[in-house]
Amino acid sequence: MKGNNKFSIGEFSEKTGISIRTLHYYDEMGLLQPEKNPTSGHRIYSHRDILTLQKILSLKFLGYSLDKILHLLNESSFTVDLNETLSLHFQALENEKERIEQSMTAIKRVTKLLEVEGEVDSAILFTLIHSMQTENIQKEWMERHIQADIAEELSKKTEEEKATLDQTFIQLAKEVKQLYGKPVEDPKVQEMIQTYLEASFAFLGEDLIQELADTDVEELDIQELENLTPSPFSDDEQQWLNEAMEYCMKQAELD
Amino acid sequence: MKGNNKFSIGEFSEKTGISIRTLHYYDEMGLLQPEKNPTSGHRIYSHRDILTLQKILSLKFLGYSLDKILHLLNESSFTVDLNETLSLHFQALENEKERIEQSMTAIKRVTKLLEVEGEVDSAILFTLIHSMQTENIQKEWMERHIQADIAEELSKKTEEEKATLDQTFIQLAKEVKQLYGKPVEDPKVQEMIQTYLEASFAFLGEDLIQELADTDVEELDIQELENLTPSPFSDDEQQWLNEAMEYCMKQAELD
DNA sequence: TATAAAACCTGACGGAACTGTAGGTTCAAG
DNA sequence: CTTGAACCTACAGTTCCGTCAGGTTTTATA
Incomplete structure (x- = not known):
């Protein structure tokens, strides 16, 4: 796993500061599902996954629940009501x-x-x-x-x-x-x-x-x-x- | 239940703004256990219970967990370390x-x-x-x-x-x-x-x-x-x- | 190449402070 | 006496993970 843009879960966790358990959880709930070695089942994270994680963390930071984030990630056209939800979250904060x-x-x-x-x-x-x-x-x-x-x-x-x-x-x-x-x-x-x-x-x-x-x-x-x-x-x-x-x-x- | 200082759970909930379910919960965990009608099992809240609830809410407001509050209520001499915990909670806030x-x-x-x-x-x-x-x-x-x-x-x-x-x-x-x-x-x-x-x-x-x-x-x-x-x-x-x-x-x- | 250590896997339980629901009992009014 | 509101217990679910446990794979060393 020394390649420049393929990471084991441990490396990925180290790099991003997100715990392994959390990554497992995100995988489990469909938020961030990396490639898997089909024989061993070990997860293989790539550069793309960093970007996805970044999205997730950003939305979390803005106050979204993981559940909503899951939907936002799937529906690509979410900029539509972003403004509205943002002001809503602002209120809550x-x-x-x-x-x-x-x-x-x-x-x-x-x-x-x-x-x-x-x-x-x-x-x-x-x-x-x-x-x-x-x-x-x-x-x-x-x-x-x-x-x-x-x-x-x-x-x-x-x-x-x-x-x-x-x-x-x-x-x-x-x-x-x-x-x-x-x-x-x-x-x-x-x-x-x-x-x-x-x-x-x-x-x-x-x-x-x-x-x-x-x-x-x-x-x-x-x-x-x-x-x-x-x-x-x-x-x-x-x-x-x-x-x-x-x-x-x-x-x-x-x- | 028209007496001036005996309340059914519904009245008590109305009076204090705490939901019935939460009152059930507080009873269950030993935080606030009112008298009970021994035949029907219905809870009977009194003036004392208002004061206790007030304590609970106050301590919650100050940042204590229900678990700790449970201990604080039982141990009467808790003013000792109050100052310390207060500044701790202040930090957290x-x-x-x-x-x-x-x-x-x-x-x-x-x-x-x-x-x-x-x-x-x-x-x-x-x-x-x-x-x-x-x-x-x-x-x-x-x-x-x-x-x-x-x-x-x-x-x-x-x-x-x-x-x-x-x-x-x-x-x-x-x-x-x-x-x-x-x-x-x-x-x-x-x-x-x-x-x-x-x-x-x-x-x-x-x-x-x-x-x-x-x-x-x-x-x-x-x-x-x-x-x-x-x-x-x-x-x-x-x-x-x-x-x-x-x-x-x-x-x-x-x- | 054998073996030990490290890393990884899945699955399950816990927790903080509730909220929700279901199925049954009791109370108050007409 | 009936009906509907209020109440009861008991169990499950919520969020976002932390923390085992028991087993497999990878990696490093002898």
Whole structure:
């Protein structure tokens, strides 16, 4: 097999960087079927096969499945819809890329949180991660129920600001776990609520708060939003927290 | 099943957006095993299960495999190495992202080419795509054999410049297919070679050309580079092209 | 030329994270 | 009491190979 353009499968594999198993597989499925020594059954690859493999790898690179590639190779006139499929694959890649970027951002945020906080209760952590995951869906919810520009503004908050809110939220969660059981009018409890609300206000800004307050949303839709962002608290804790908040609001109204 | 925190699998699926079949799967593999009605065998999901699912989805989002997630759920003290695995996954995501971006760039280039040229011989097209694919490997080759800064400069050429070279290359390939068979000293052939060389020079710039000419690389290594970028020409065409180039060079020296 | 080592062959199984299907049981409403 | 929707289990299939296992052919060496 020393000829200049006849290769054994091993040589061909070496030359192209494609594993022998993969070449077997491509042969088996009809993608790349080289000549065969009829007595021994050994495969004999030629220059033509390099070109074919190149085609295959290129199409794979562009995102085609091997199955589709098989069809494309057989039908010679495939330049017709190439453009269309290309833009389709481009779209798919774009989505994939966005997903990846979101994950990367989430990891960055979690890492930072761990850095600052040391250790974080896992339930809380997962609530945060989950809400990062569904940030897009939440945004869609917002756009359906609130004016789109507000939603837009919310989603444009800097990473910095989001990180700060994360920390506040974690702080809240920790304190809730500590203070749970005390009466809602306990000054410590009320202080905690105050701090949390202030941080939220600082994040949202006055205008947004006002708009949000003015918007009335149906119970069912609220339910839907809550499904998107389940809380890290047990039902009892959540109940208690709600009561504490209501109490705080009432006090504020009295002033 | 109208209770507020007990759900049938259908309701749970609706609520969480995870398909019934997947929930079955998670149950089967031990990831999320809800209560079961002992007589009917129907699954009964509770609030707790939402939290668990949230954990699962979060960890998946961060890049963990279901297998690992299964272990993480059981072992409560997993915050220990979280940081390490997170940065690991971050790396992986970064690589993935780069791969995707390369594919996207390739598609853009191909699309543009199709736009400008109308239709392109598939062999040539695939040569181009293949060389985009292996641009990194080619760069590594360069860095091994030529000074790193030259390689760097080459890979920093703008997309614009690359597109232009693509077109020139395609032009060359078309003409080669047309002119093949004519004697190498035919003026049309020589004109084609000239045009191509000039375009290459324009792309590379004088300094680079000079450096490239000064560098001598072993035959074996050249072979390696050629394996990376197989030509769209048949052996005969390639042979003829080489001769035509040599003739052109000689003529240039005579001047 | 005999023999050992390397390369090659086919065939089957595995795996990651699901999805699909078939055939049967249970539930909710009319 | 019936009907249709929802649910159950169990098995198979998907993609693109990696990894044996057990046998044959080629190549290198003694």
